[in-house]
Amino acid sequence: MSLNINLGIWKLASGYFAFYIPYSALTKTFSKGLLPGTDRPIPGFELLPATAIATTITLLTYISLMDGWQYIQRKQILGFSLPIPRTQTFFSGLATATIIATTTLNYTFTGISILFALLLMRGGVLIMAPIVDTIFHRRVQWNSWVALICSFLAIRIAFADVDNYQMTMLAVLNLSAYLMGYVFRLQFMNRLAKSEQKAENRRFFLEETMVTAIALTLIPALLALIGRGEILQQLRSGFTSFLVTPLVLPALAIGLLYACLYFFGSHIYLDSRENTFAIPLNRCSSLMSGLVASLGLTLLLGQKLPSYPQLLAAGIIIIALLCLSIPALQKNFQTQTNAIPQNPVQQIYLFICGGNTSRSPMAQAICNHEIARLLNLSLAELTQAPIQAISAGLDTNPGTSMTLEAQQTLNYLGVTPHTHTTNNVSAEQVEQANKIWCMTEAQCQDLRERFPEAAWKIQRLDPTRDIENPSGGSMETYLAIAQQLQALVSQHLSVQINVSIPRVN
Structure with missing residues (x-):
């Protein structure tokens, strides 16, 4: 007799939680101009290039160190054998690059706290979970539904707290782009991966990561090169003058942190269980990290605590996390034996x-x-x-x-x-x-x-x-x-x- 303790997805959630705390706190510190040596708030679009570059380099390095290029299909183009992802994985990678960029930007808008930004982003994705499961005929367990209902209640409470947030049109558009990224990513992931077959999940993850890494830096760079306007001017500054300032090092750290949490978060989504389990688990982990990051900024930099409704919403999220964890832990701690039932009717x-x-x-x-x-x-x-x-x-x-x-x-x-x-x-x-x-x-x-x-x-x-x-x-x-x-x-x-x-x- 032995204990079968399979807590892989919970270890992933712990890793995601650990990296999200410094990522969100450091990004918000930049946007408020609170970092030592900063004489002004750094706009999100000026910060984005350095963070994108660091994430790109980290993800491509990871593929190389893990010998991941062999899992990506190759095609002969002009005499060269090049890694070419499948069409749907290509679009999933573009969607993921959009998610990464808009996530960082969401923490840089004035009038939106870390916790409220997380509640906004996570609420929209939580709505998608049962819809995607229904489309792909995945059975949704009772505890996942309970956790989802708790998550919806938390979002509703946060939105009711109208005196403690400001939503600009740019913030709304950025949030919309973030959610559309998940609309595409989740459907491609469910079609090509999210399987018990580790080889297929690995192939999808590596192909998507390659596209994400390249697009994350290339697309903003092209926009900065050819575009006009205040926002694109901030992008150009991010790719030029900002890169030679002392602030580039902590900005690069933000990109490195996101690359790490991307690894943990993506593998939570790739778990073969229904999205109504995996998505709330991912969302709850990040919400809890946002709460810890907010408290850290209060203690270290004297920033305002999250409002009471936002804290209440976070407490309800804890209940949702417990709803997800109890049945899964009961299943994983069951004892197992290799004995076959006696005289089975085959x-x-x-x-x-x-x-x-x-x-x-x-x-x-x-x-x-x-x-x-x-x-x-x-x-x-x-x-x-x-x-x-x-x-x-x-x-x-x-x-x-x-x-x-x-x-x-x-x-x-x-x-x-x-x-x-x-x-x-x-x-x-x-x-x-x-x-x-x-x-x-x-x-x-x-x-x-x-x-x-x-x-x-x-x-x-x-x-x-x-x-x-x-x-x-x-x-x-x-x-x-x-x-x-x-x-x-x-x-x-x-x-x-x-x-x-x-x-x-």
């Missing part, structure tokens, strides 16, 4: 395609991998487990192996390919199977005609569309199909596991 899930060389064996491997994870088993123990996946074909060349591309794709996703030889679906398999999933509607019809007595348990894996055959296609095609299979299998399996199969703890 359920069989049968995946069907045409030739049984690509789609159905990939679905089989992905399903067994997920079963092993959910039941805390090794792959070797699956034969004794209460549930197992198999595959077959409607028109195969018996004895053929899984395609090499399918095996490579599974390895890329972190799924161990099984020793596979093709076989035609048999009456025995159909009879024993509890669930039968085909790749196309035509295959469902064919199988129902062959085995009409089993028609009730034959379904298309994706109820809305056929899953195309990747055979003969590129590795990108195989990867796209495998990711589609992975999402569908996980969705079906989570329902079956929760409803009918006891987890092994």
Whole structure:
């Protein structure tokens, strides 16, 4: 017997909290002109270039030190092999760069405290969490809903405190850009990552980080170069005269701090649990850090304490954090054993395609991998487990192996390919199977005609569309199909596991 203590996301939240305190405090100190050696408040757009440069350098250095370039797809352009992210990851990176820039600017507006700025930013993102989960069919746990309701109440209290904040049009526009950044980032993240597969999450994170790092400095630099007006003049000063002042060092520190908290915050979002869990956890961590930073400025620099309504809102956020933590901690501290239930009644899930060389064996491997994870088993123990996946074909060349591309794709996703030889679906398999999933509607019809007595348990894996055959296609095609299979299998399996199969703890 041993304790299974899996507190990874809570460690990430702690790291995010720790780095956000000095980041937000130092940024607000700049904007108020309170830093030693400062003779005036530093406008946010003048401060932004130095912070962006530091974040860019830190993120690109991280990719290099972690040998991350190998996980980013490369293409030949003018004879050079260049790292080129996927289209959706590219736009996610642009959205993330927008989030980073607008976050820093939000702490520099006059009349907006650290705590109130955080409440504004976090409130909008909290609204998105259940919407995104609903769109992507993620089950939202009760404790996540309770935490979300508490968060909404905190935002409402903060907004009612009209005497302790000032909202300019520029602040409203900046907040809107921040929230739009999350609108795009969350949907791309849910489509391409936020999975149990660490390899896919790592690939998304590294591709997004590369785009974010480059865009964060390049776009403001281009605007400063070609634009006119007071704001863009401040940007130009930030890229020129400000960089040779003594203040550049603490400004660079702000960028370094954000790069660190970006690492922790992004990995919280990438946790496979529903957004209505991960997002409030991230938001609560930053709100608490904002409270600590505000108190620090009061004690060290004599700044005004946050108002009573803002403090009350922060207290409600603590309740939200407890709602999130208690069920998760109970689950993680459960004792576990490797023993298999005695005499289990095994359920069989049968995946069907045409030739049984690509789609159905990939679905089989992905399903067994997920079963092993959910039941805390090794792959070797699956034969004794209460549930197992198999595959077959409607028109195969018996004895053929899984395609090499399918095996490579599974390895890329972190799924161990099984020793596979093709076989035609048999009456025995159909009879024993509890669930039968085909790749196309035509295959469902064919199988129902062959085995009409089993028609009730034959379904298309994706109820809305056929899953195309990747055979003969590129590795990108195989990867796209495998990711589609992975999402569908996980969705079906989570329902079956929760409803009918006891987890092994």
